[in-house]
Amino acid sequence: MSESNEDQQTAKKQKKQVNFKLSSFILMLVGIVVITAVIAVFATIAISHWASGLNSEQRTSVKKIEQAYKTLDKEYYKPTNSKKLSDAAIKGMVTKLHDPYSEYMTKEQTKSFNEDVSGDFVGIGAEMQKKHNTIQITSPMKDSPAEKAGIKPKDVVTKVDGKSVKGKPLEDVVKKVRGKKGTNVTLTVERDGQSHDIKIKRDTIHVKSVEYKKHGKVGVFTINKFQSGTSAELKSQIIKAHKQGVKNIVLDLRNNPGGLLNEAVKMANIFIDKNKTVVSLEKGKHTESIKAPNDALKEAKDMNVAILVNKGSASSSEVFTGAMKDYHKAKVYGTTTFGKGIVQTTKEFKDGSLLKYTELKWLTPHKHYIHGKGIKPNVEIKEPAYQSLTVIPNNTTYQLNDDNKNVKSIKIGLQALGYNVDNKTTKFDSELQQAVKSFQEKNNLSTTGKFDKTTNDKFTQQLVQKANKDESVLDKVIKQLK
Template sequence: MKHAILYKTMFAKDRPFFASLYTGTKVVNVMENEKKEVEPTQENHSGYIKMRKFSFVMLMFFLVFATAGITTFALAFGDEKAVNVGVPERTEFKKLYDTYDELKKDYYKDIDQDKLVNGAINGMIESLDDPYSDYMTKEEAEKFHESISSSFQGIGAEIQEKDGNIVVVSPIKGSPAEKAGIKPNDIILAVDGKSIHGMSATDAVMLIRGKKGTDVTLTVQKAGSDEPTEIKITRDDIPLNTVNAEMMDNGIAKVQITSFSENTYKELQDALADMEKQGMKGLVIDLRQNPGGLLDQAIKISNLFVPEGKLILQVEDRNGKREKIAAEGGKKIDVPVSVLIDGGSASASEIFAAAVSQSANIPLVGEKSFGKGTVQTASDFNDGSNIKFTTAKWLTPNGDWIHTKGIKPDVEAKLPDYANLPYLNPDKELKKEMVSSEVKAAEEMLKAIGLDPGKVDGYFDENTENAVKKFQENNKLSADGILKGESTMDLMEKVREKILQNDTQVKKAVEVLQKEKK
């Protein structure tokens, strides 16, 4: 799933795509996800935004395909008059038509006409060399629209194609992908043993997604590692409940936004109202691992924090013309705020982070964000297929283009080292006398949860065996000193719980917030 900022557009459906797409406005999305609209004229995002949709460009694009469609019909069925009825001849397509005719006439076996046309369109889009532009067949488009609805079935990770590789942008919080240890910048090399190198993100999504309860095995090259790892994941329902709130100590509320979906603004309003009832005195907005979502949602949410008249973002077309979107009046959050970002924060989450940082002086805490600074439009054809392509850049209030660069936090903070340990394959047995990088990772996990595996060196010695037995006894497992299956899964889950208990980035965000209060 790539993430993309999607405008409402003709024939379009609402939202990015998870496994997926993620970042758009209402066009009816990560690992792995919005309603029919009319043509892209000016739109008012619920009182927050008026934006031109580059109607001339879209009209020309539509005419190109209308012309191609009529001419192809004539070539296929021999009605020469059809070529000249109401549409001028497009000489730039002569080479394309000649190629079609030659193949249709002399290719050594029968040709699937739809496959030829789809291939031509796909080649046109691929020639843009833009990972955020894509052509989807009817089947792929159905998955795309499903992934941008309120829920879908899969593993819950957003991916993108980068330099021929399928790279994870971010797993969805609580998803099977996150629980299996999938992290930003992991490279997926194969799906169920089939190499996906050189494949588009859409094609990769088609392989990875599937029905709840079914398994998929990913061959993954973890970030910073040269050794591939096989990870079996059981697909599940991926609900897009995008806002999670909790009250911490001293009246500090933490609100996590996992993506910018159709209902995120309303979910956030409800969460903030609940936190205010509980006496909220400060607020941490957590955008970590947030791959983006709908542009209109990012604008509405930014408006809660950015003073009236201050810029939220700018959108620049290919001619350099900029549309400036400023905050309007309405309810504003008036308690001290800090915002958490990391390498999985992309697209719409970066729009929000840049807006509150540059226009509301709200501090950003954590790690540099992903760096996605383009805007996409998605449109359906009558046969159900779909194209998604980049139409503009988005810039921060100060006019910065963060594409591929990301946003640096005001205060850097990292998670503990054990938060970056690799996934352990539960189907693989780790036992005494073994030497491997997996054994070393297991030793580090045991040490992280307070057990003593001896020297952390990748050698499964007696001390390691005793630590595993102790772990198994503490968790009512068969104490055989061997890590496999349930023992492996439980060990990784305990480490995950430890990370949540010792979230150094949240602690730093609270510390920064308390300084702001003073």
């Protein structure tokens, strides 16, 4: 009987031990699961943070933007448009960069941007940028409606069709300037402190990036823009010129606003040997040298090269010119270039919108940074005086005995058009009055001898036409090559 009690007590004790061990095991499993879950959560957060590429401060800022977005989207007293809110947030960030070359574009604006790069669009043919809160012309494209109407590099656009563009985003101004083929748009521009209205007829702009003409024994290649295929076009035309026995060539980059950097590199590679640095890109302390990937074109090796530039030669035009000048592959003629030493890149979003932003600055192979300074030519050849005239306001009538700086511009312009004006003073004298009468009579205008709005408009039109045909600067370059 006593033995039986002992056996029962032993059995109970063993059962308790088993129960205790089982509960401890379950608790341990629960603990492992909890710890694993916690580790997984923190690991996920850590991986997420790492993948985002943001530091702690940046993540806090983005969180704040997200909270503001959610609050306005859900709690604003009127219905909101989620896409417009997000677009506005991105535009706000870009605006705060104070960079005329960075911008956010909607799907529709991205289409226009891609058309520019491909070389076909409807508009006036003028490259624009936003600088110091103003809309500025980088350069009008050669033979474009803008150039024919008298638009010049660094003109400041103040109005489009009479409406101020002050404070407007660049993309909004571009949208107003573009329109249907055959319609007109009037730009009010400021040049050297003078304001002038310029009426332009929109047209399909097909930018043929390379044009080749023979001037005697000299081959002239007019390069209008660095777009997809430009380097291939130039290479083909140089081979053609070489077969014709051409040894001296002029690469005319006047009013070339630039374009694709890779095309500038490939174009330089036509003349610059393999593995030579064409351009250096800098971002903070990091520097990358972009080298010529192929052997130089054999047909170009024995050619004497001249490059012709002016203040409208910008961006990729300067990358190419800088490399050619540094390696003494060409002599540069003309006037100092625009001075754009920074590079933009783009990021396209799933909805078709695009962010264009400045990513790098660039230097020539010999480490010259030309931003804001431009490239000075080896040989300066200034444009004729009439091509550099300030705009003469067409809301003022000038007449006998007036004394004004614009009177001097009238004299220079009329002399360029072939009228008898010998002195270049600011006084509206009898000689100028007679020249104005002769101009009015020849153009079927009222012969008053007063330089009024109608006379001014015809005068400006004829000067622009003359400038488009004037090859005096090019002729001086060709003369030096012969």
